[in-house]
Amino acid sequence: MHAVRVTAFGAEDVLEYAELPDPEPAAGQVRVRLHAAGVNPADTYVRTGHYAFFTPELPYTPGFDGAGVVDAVGAGVVSVSPGDRVFVSSLGTPGFSGAYAELAVTAAADVRPLPGSLTFRQGAAIGVPCATAWRALFQKAALQPGETVLIHGASGGVGLPATQLARDAGATVIGTAGSPAGAELVRAAGAHHVLDHTSAGYLDELADLAPDVIVEMLADVNLGHDLEVVARYGRIVVVGSRGSLDFTPRLTMRKEATIHGTALWNATAAESAAALAAVAAKLGSGTLAPVVGDELPLREAAEAHRRVLAPGTRGKLVLVM
Ligand SMILES: NC(=O)c1ccc[n+]([C@@H]2O[C@H](COP(=O)([O-])OP(=O)(O)OC[C@H]3O[C@@H](n4cnc5c(N)ncnc54)[C@H](OP(=O)(O)O)[C@@H]3O)[C@@H](O)[C@H]2O)c1
Known part of the structure; x- marks a missing residue:
């Protein structure tokens, strides 16, 4: 599969488009074939190696948010099945392989049904x-x-x-x-x-x-x-x-x-779960309808990192696979 890989912290050009082995879902995990990934300003801070909250181990694949179709599930997963349309919100989950990728594995709890009224690009604008x-x-x-x-x-x-x-x-x-x-x-x-x-x-x-x-x-x-x-x-x-x-x-x-x-x-597990449950309900009712702005191909992640910090924002910037 293709993914964006960071092997050294630094400016935007450390984001490399690479060929990686397909990640395999372990027990309790889900593999999602992502169609879009959200680009958050925090992704740019993390990339510098000076983020206030944590420093990832190198190499890593950036991105916390995405949307796509469940591709495979690990042992014990019953909440979703292959073929389901889902969004992924994987803030800090151990074992998450990163959303700037064609395939991502994460805990089943981070994967939720994407309402039929929403596109994958909108699904990538939900998590953070x-x-x-x-x-x-x-x-x-x-x-x-x-x-x-x-x-x-x-x-x-x-x-x-x-x-x-x-x-x-x-x-x-x-x-x-x-x-x-x-x-x-x-x-x-x-x-x-x-x-x-x-x-x-x-x-x-x-x-x-x-x-x-x-x-x-x-x-x-x-x-x-x-x-x-x-x-x-x-x-x-x-x-x-x-x-x-x-x-x-x-x-x-x-x-x-x-x-x-x-x-x-800093949100507790209970607060995160409550926030996501509330967000999921508001998506389902149509109250919340993510607004997607610029869309760039996955291989242009460096340009996405430049653009997400520029003025003139018009909604969520997403990478499309
Ligand atoms: N604390 C957290 O957990 C958390 C979570 C997510 C994001 N954040 C942070 O929150 C900020 C917004 O995130 P985002 O994802 O919404 O970023 P974004 O999509 O890039 O949007 C940035 C927003 O800031 C506005 N802005 C620019 N200059 C401003 C000014 N002088 N006064 C008020 N607003 C101004 C932009 O407006 P124009 O472009 O129209 O000027 C735009 O609406 C970022 O700093 C991000 O790192 C924090």
Whole structure:
């Protein structure tokens, strides 16, 4: 089979398209013939060897998320059968062989039915992004119906499902994007108000609409401003941050605001299972419909890693096999 292989940490060009032996499913594992894999920003951090949460053993195949058809099952697996359409969400599962590949093996618990209404490309956009959106909104911020939520960076892999889920939960949703195309997707995902985070003073538009909850994709840029606009007793969930900032702690006092950090890697097994079960239910009901943006062939993983960090996001970037 073909897969992307990393034999040394470094820049994008360490992602090599290679021929590898087909992985065999052990007991309790499933082998999936993947049609698409999700490209998450975290994949790029891991590739450098300086990811905050873990460093994989070399060589490795990147990717946590994918979708395809069950190809073979190991002893004891009864939850899925060969021929089933599935999505794979394998965050940190021991024994997972990596999603940037034509075939992947993982624990049966990481493989779930893909609703017939969704394409494989959409299935590859579920795992990390949708679980993160659920965790931020409900497990961290405890968003309630009738509250107002600002999704700061709503046009991306996490932001669009967060917008769909928050709208479904009965919140007033404000989403930001940095391009007209991204803004259009955020509106289509259900945001009541869309702001352009590249235009000066854009948060001034929130004067009459203080968010109870802010889901923040770029905290090093926005956290200070978030504390200015958040409602009293508001909750800010830091999902993404790529640097540091000069910060005035007194801002948290003025609003008695709470800042939650979140990272999927810290979720307990019960929290992960709950998030995935909730996401699966919302996919089944049609509430959650992953939005796929750019698609690149598997062999162009290096270009995908460059593109996933570039501005102008229009949904989820996927690799197709
Ligand atoms: N904590 C966790 O467990 C976890 C899980 C998943 C992802 N993350 C992190 O969360 C972030 C978003 O992930 P993703 O998968 O959604 O990435 P993505 O698909 O690349 O989207 C990035 C988003 O950030 C937006 N953005 C750019 N500049 C911004 C600004 N100044 N203010 C607000 N938003 C801005 C982009 O908007 P435009 O391109 O339209 O400007 C886009 O909506 C990344 O840093 C990622 O590493 C964390």
